[in-house]
Amino acid sequence: MARQSFNVVLHLRVRPCIHTARLERHHERARGAPSGLRTQPARRIACVTSTLLPADHGCAHVLLRTNRAPPVQSAKFNNSRRCPHTRSLSQGGVDDAERGLFWLCQVGMAPAEALGVLSVLAHSPPAGRDALFQSIHDNTPRSSASSESGRSPGAGGQWRASNPTSPVKAQDEGSPCCSPTTPVTSPPRSASRPASGPNSPTNPREGFVPCYETAAADKLDKHAGKFARQNVERVPGLYEALFASAQATSAADMAGGRGAMSQCVTDIEKDISRTANFENRMALRGVLYSLSAFLPGGIGYVQGQNLVARFLLIVMREDQEDTFWAWVGMMHQFDLLGLYTPGMPRLRLRFFQLNRLVLWHLPRLHAHFATCDVAADLYATPWFITLLADGSMLPEQQTRVIWDRIFMQCGAPAEQWSCIYGVLLELLRRAEPMLLGLARFDDLIQMLTHLPIKDLLFPGEGAVALLERAASAFEASVPLPCQLLMIEDEWHDVERAEQDLAALALRKRARFFSRVASG
Amino acid sequence: MARHESPFDMQIKLLMIGDSGVGKTCLLLRYASDHFSQTFITTIGIDFKIKNIELDTKRVKLQIWDTAGQERFRTITTSYFRGAQGILLVYDVTDKKSFQSIRNWVAQIQQHADVHVNKILIGNKCDIDNEREVSTEEGAQLAAEYGIQFFETSAKNDINVEKGFITVAREVKNRLMADGGSQGARTQGNVALSAPAKGGKKSSCC
Numbered sequence: 001m002a003r004q005s006f007n008v009v010l011h012l013r014v015r016p017c018i019h020t021a022r023l024e025r026h027h028e029r030a031r032g033a034p035s036g037l038r039t040q041p042a043r044r045i046a047c048v049t050s051t052l053l054p055a056d057h058g059c060a061h062v063l064l065r066t067n068r069a070p071p072v073q074s075a076k077f078n079n080s081r082r083c084p085h086t087r088s089l090s091q092g093g094v095d096d097a098e099r100g101l102f103w104l105c106q107v108g109m110a111p112a113e114a115l116g117v118l119s120v121l122a123h124s125p126p127a128g129r130d131a132l133f134q135s136i137h138d139n140t141p142r143s144s145a146s147s148e149s150g151r152s153p154g155a156g157g158q159w160r161a162s163n164p165t166s167p168v169k170a171q172d173e174g175s176p177c178c179s180p181t182t183p184v185t186s187p188p189r190s191a192s193r194p195a196s197g198p199n200s201p202t203n204p205r206e207g208f209v210p211c212y213e214t215a216a217a218d219k220l221d222k223h224a225g226k227f228a229r230q231n232v233e234r235v236p237g238l239y240e241a242l243f244a245s246a247q248a249t250s251a252a253d254m255a256g257g258r259g260a261m262s263q264c265v266t267d268i269e270k271d272i273s274r275t276a277n278f279e280n281r282m283a284l285r286g287v288l289y290s291l292s293a294f295l296p297g298g299i300g301y302v303q304g305q306n307l308v309a310r311f312l313l314i315v316m317r318e319d320q321e322d323t324f325w326a327w328v329g330m331m332h333q334f335d336l337l338g339l340y341t342p343g344m345p346r347l348r349l350r351f352f353q354l355n356r357l358v359l360w361h362l363p364r365l366h367a368h369f370a371t372c373d374v375a376a377d378l379y380a381t382p383w384f385i386t387l388l389a390d391g392s393m394l395p396e397q398q399t400r401v402i403w404d405r406i407f408m409q410c411g412a413p414a415e416q417w418s419c420i421y422g423v424l425l426e427l428l429r430r431a432e433p434m435l436l437g438l439a440r441f442d443d444l445i446q447m448l449t450h451l452p453i454k455d456l457l458f459p460g461e462g463a464v465a466l467l468e469r470a471a472s473a474f475e476a477s478v479p480l481p482c483q484l485l486m487i488e489d490e491w492h493d494v495e496r497a498e499q500d501l502a503a504l505a506l507r508k509r510a511r512f513f514s515r516v517a518s519g
Numbered sequence: 520m521a522r523h524e525s526p527f528d529m530q531i532k533l534l535m536i537g538d539s540g541v542g543k544t545c546l547l548l549r550y551a552s553d554h555f556s557q558t559f560i561t562t563i564g565i566d567f568k569i570k571n572i573e574l575d576t577k578r579v580k581l582q583i584w585d586t587a588g589q590e591r592f593r594t595i596t597t598s599y600f601r602g603a604q605g606i607l608l609v610y611d612v613t614d615k616k617s618f619q620s621i622r623n624w625v626a627q628i629q630q631h632a633d634v635h636v637n638k639i640l641i642g643n644k645c646d647i648d649n650e651r652e653v654s655t656e657e658g659a660q661l662a663a664e665y666g667i668q669f670f671e672t673s674a675k676n677d678i679n680v681e682k683g684f685i686t687v688a689r690e691v692k693n694r695l696m697a698d699g700g701s702q703g704a705r706t707q708g709n710v711a712l713s714a715p716a717k718g719g720k721k722s723s724c725c
C-alpha cells in the first residue's frame with residue numbers, strides 16, 4: 001500500500017467543499033492537526049481524549065503498561081484538566097488517558113493522529129488494543145493489523161504513515177503535548193487503522209459480538225443512572241428548589257387564568273397533554289418545569305424537550321431527579337444550549353454539518369438533494385432537537401442502544417454528536433439508491449421523514465452494527481469527531497463572512513442615504 | 520390537459536401558521552387523510568402533506584405545509600413563507616391569546632411571504648362551545664379588516680375543514696390563472712425565489 005501522509009488525506013477530504021480562493025488556507029491548516037484541534041489545543045485535546053477513552057475501558061492501562069509513559073510535566077498539559085468535560089469524569093481514567101496521549105505525542109505523533117489511535121483503541125477489544133499499541137510502540141510498519149485486532153469489519157486500510165514534517169508543525173501551534181524541548185524521536189512510523197473497511201453493507205461483520213445489541217439496550221438504565229449519579233456534579237438540593245419554585249410560578253400562573261399564563265407554562269402544559277405513550281404526567285411536568293427554571297433566561301421551554309424528557313424518564317425508571325441531572329449532563333456534552341436559545345444558532349450548525357458530511361461521503365445524494373431543493377432543515381430538525389428520541393427516525397430499542405453508547409463514552413460535543421451523525425449517515429447511505437430513484441421534492445421529503453427503517457436494517461441487525469458500519473464507512477482517514485470539528489470551524493468562517501457581508505451592505509446603504517440626504 | 524404524463528394541471532403550495540396547539544396538524548390530518556387522532560403530536564420544525572383534488576375542472580395538487588407554532592422555531596419556519604401561494608392563519612376559538620397573536624402572524628407574513636399571497640382566517644375547535652373565548656363576530660371582524668375570508672372549523676367533528684382549504688386553494692388558482700395560464704404550471708421553486716419575493720422585502724423596509 002502506498003505510504004500516504006495523514007495530512008494529505010485530510011486535505012483531500014476537505015477539498016470538495018471549498019471555493020478555490022479558500023483552498024490555500026485550508027491546505028495550510030490541513031498540514032498540521034485538524035483545524036478544530038488547533039484553536040484551543042489544550043482544551044480541545046483534553047475534551048476529545050476524555051471522550052475517546054471511557055474511564056472504565058482500561059485502554060489507558062494498555063498504554064501505560066510499557067512503563068514508558070513519562071510523568072506528566074507540562075504545565076499547559078496540566079491546565080487542560082480545567083476543562084469542564086474532563087473534570088466531570090472520574091479522575092483515574094482521565095489521568096491515564098491524558099498520559100497515554102502525552103506519551104503518544106512524545107514519541108513524535110501529532111496530536112490529531114494520537115487521538116486517532118486512541119479512538120481506535122477505545123473501541124477495540126483488549127487483544128486488538130494490545131496489537132495496535134505494540135505496533136506503535138515498536139515503530140514497525142504493519143500492513144495487516146486488522147486480522148490481529150479482532151474487531152475489523154474488513155481488511156484494514158492504511159490509517160497513517162507519517163510525513164516527517166507534520167509532527168513538528170503541530171508543535172509550532174503550541175500543542176500542549178509536545179513541548180519544544182522534547183526530542184522528537186523517529187517520526188516515520190505507521191499503524192494500521194482497523195476501522196476502515198469496505199463500504200458494502202453486505203460485507204459480513206467478522207469478529208463482531210452481536211449479543212451487545214440487546215445487552216446495550218438492556219443496560220441503558222444502569223449506564224444512564226451511573227452517568228447521572230457519578231459523572232454530573234450535582235448541586236445537592238437544587239432540583240427540589242427548582243421544582244418548588246417552578247411549581248409556585250406555574251400555580252400562580254394558572255390561578256390567574258389562561259390569559260395570564262406565561263408563554264413557557266402554556267407551551268409546557270400543551271405539550272405534556274400531547275406526549276404520547278407516557279402516563280406519568282406529574283414526572284414529566286416536574287422535569288420540564290425544573291429544567292425551564294434551570295436554563296438561563298430567555299430559553300425556557302422548547303418543543304421537543306418533552307420527548308427527550310419522556311425518553312429519559314423511561315430510562316431512569318421515572319426518577320425525576322436522576323432524569324434532570326442526566327439531562328443537565330447531556331446539555332454540556334451535546335452543547336444543547338445553543339440548540340435551545342432563541343434563533344437556534346447551533347441547530348443551523350447541525351444542518352451545516354449534516355450537509356457537509358453528506359457532500360463528503362455521499363456526493364451523489366448531495367447533488368440529488370441540491371437539484372430537488374431538499375434542505376436539511378426540512379427533515380432533520382426533530383432528529384437533532386430530540387437527539388433521535390422522537391421515534392421518527394429509529395425505533396425506541398435502537399435509540400436506546402445509541403444513547404447507551406452516549407452515556408458510556410460521556411465525552412465532548414463533537415464525539416457525542418458523531419454517534420448521531422454516524423447513524424444518520426449510515427441510514428442515508430443505505431437509503432441512497434431509493435432516494436436517488438425519487439425525482440420529486442415531496443416524495444423525497446416523505447421518504448426522509450418516514451425512512452423505511454425495517455428495509456434498511458439487515459435481519460437481526462441493530463444500532464450497534466449501524467455505528468460500527470458508520471465507523472468503517474465514514475472514518476477511513478479522519479475520525480468523525482475530528483471531521484465535525486473541521487466543519488464547525490468552516491461554519492464559523494462562513495458565519496463571519498456572512499456577517500461581514502451584512503455589515504458591508506449596511507454601510508453601503510448608509511452611504512447611499514447620506515448621499516441622498518446631502519442632495 | 521396539455522400534458523398527459525403529469526397527474527395534475529397545477530400545483531399549489533399552502534402554508535398553515537398559528538400558535539402552538541391551535542390544531543394545525545389536526546386540521547391537516549382531517550383534510551388530507553380524513554381522520555382525527557386523540558393522541559396529538561407536537562410538530563417539531565416543519566412537515567407537509569399532499570392532497571390531490573379537482574377544482575373547477577382542473578386537477579390540482581395541494582402541497583400543504585404544517586409548521587411548528589412555537590416562536591423558537593420561527594427561524595426555520597419563516598424561511599418557508601416565501602414561495603407559499605396561500606396561507607391559512609389558524610387560531611383556537613377557546614384561546615384568546617392565539618387569536619390575539621394573529622396580528623403578529625400577519626406581520627410575519629408581510630415580512631417574509633410574497634406580497635400577493637392569498638390568506639384565510641380559520642378559527643378552529645368550534646365544537647367546544649362552552650369554553651369559547653373568541654366569538655364568531657370577533658373573528659369575522661378581524662378577517663374583514665384584512666379583507667380575507669373567514670371560517671370557523673372543527674377538525675374533530677369535521678366542520679368546514681374542507682371548505683377552508685378549498686376556498687384558499689380556489690383563490691390561489693384564480694389569481695394564478697389571472698396572472699397568466701403559464702404560471703400555474705411553474706414549479707414551486709421558480710415562484711419561490713422570483714421577483715415578488717424581492718418586492719415584498721423592499722416594501723417592508725422603505
